[in-house]
Amino acid sequence: MSGVRYRVATASEVAEPGDRVIADIEGQEVAVFNVDGDLHALPNFCPHQAAPLCEGEVTGRMVMGDDGWSWEYVQRGEVVTCPWHGWKFDVTTGRNIKDEDVAIPSYDVERDGDDVLVVR
Numbered sequence: 001m002s003g004v005r006y007r008v009a010t011a012s013e014v015a016e017p018g019d020r021v022i023a024d025i026e027g028q029e030v031a032v033f034n035v036d037g038d039l040h041a042l043p044n045f046c047p048h049q050a051a052p053l054c055e056g057e058v059t060g061r062m063v064m065g066d067d068g069w070s071w072e073y074v075q076r077g078e079v080v081t082c083p084w085h086g087w088k089f090d091v092t093t094g095r096n097i098k099d100e101d102v103a104i105p106s107y108d109v110e111r112d113g114d115d116v117l118v119v120r
Helices: none
Strands: 005-010 020-025 028-035 038-043 058-064 071-081 088-090 108-112 115-119
Touching (some): 005 020, 038 108
Antiparallel strands (some): 108 115
């Protein structure tokens, strides 16, 4: 069964990598993020204490390199950090980057002409 499509933005509002827009869908805020040209949507809600998750900083994630000395990015522009308590979620999946058992829903995003639609 296919979900309901909601117009949340114009394509120009999320045209560049790093762009995001937050829209209200039937009383729930949902954010659409542009990650390297692909659009991803998450609810603007942190499961920890109901903070506005998607208003937080969007960054990458680094891990220690194989040499034990250098650092390397494993994700760039895909991690949103909750502005209240620092919980971090992968924008592309909704999963917490430190505990994959903790996740928020992610929604499909479609383009229809100049409209950006979230499917719920």
